[in-house]
Amino acid sequence: MSLTVVALTFLAIFVVELPDKTFLATLVLATRYRPLLVWIGVSLAFLVQTTIAVGLGHAISFLPRTPVQLAAAALFLAGAVLLFREGRQHHRATEDEVAEVADVTGWRVVLTSFLVLFAAEWGDLSQLLSVSLVARYADPLAVFAGALAALLTVSGLAVIAGRGLLRVVRLHVLHYVGAAVCLMLATITLVGIVR
Structure with missing residues (x-):
């Protein structure tokens, strides 16, 4: 397991997730229910989603390298464009987008x-x-560790300090940073193809 891939994955997922609606959903849930229970539920969802993503990426890594790398670069570029667009439209995103949930306690939370x-x-x-x-680096364990750590960190921040963080750092800035990271990953992937 490459620590470089773990760190790169952590950074990429962290900056992409921080301005995401899932951060806001976690924040809103944590203001309605016991934060620890919210974090446990959110963490379990991230565990399942990351396992699925890494498994799919690992399966894709068995395909021919150049087409997979081109597809990965295209996804990174698409991510950059999406985050840039969301950054421009961040003022439209509100807590109203989060689905209303019933008043529940304990394991129902x-x-x-x-x-x-x-x-x-x-x-x-x-x-x-x-x-x-995973398709780019063919190191599913490192990507799993980095992605899950980033998702757990972001959800932890949402539960603990979400509202305060959004007062200090503007949401559109987080979108732009995420777009820059995706653009950097696309560039690294394309350079790797050319070599």
């Missing part, structure tokens, strides 16, 4: 948090980036 985040993450940019990173 865990289940509710799991279901809300599992649905929000399905096909999300971070999941696609995880697939691309």
Whole structure:
């Protein structure tokens, strides 16, 4: 397992997830329910989603290298464009986008948090980036470790300090940083193809 791939994956997923709607969903859930239970449910959703993404990326890594690398670069570029567009439109994103949930306690909070985040993450940019990173680096354990660590960190930040963080750092800035990271990953992948 490459620590470089772990670190690169962590950085990529962290900056992509921080301005994402899943961060806001976790933040809102944590303001309604016990934060620890929300974090447990969200973490379980991320565990399942990351496992699926890494498994799919590993299967893709058996395909011919150049087409896979080109597809990964295209996904990184698409991610950069999407994050840039979201950065420009960040003022439209509100907490109203989060589905209303019933007043529940205990393990029902865990289940509710799991279901809300599992649905929000399905096909999300971070999941696609995880697939691309496994296909790019052929190190599924490193990508799994980096992606899951990033997702758990972002959800932890949302639970603990979400509202305060959004007061300090503007959401559109986080989108632009995420777009820059995706653009950097696309460039690294394309340079690797040319070599």
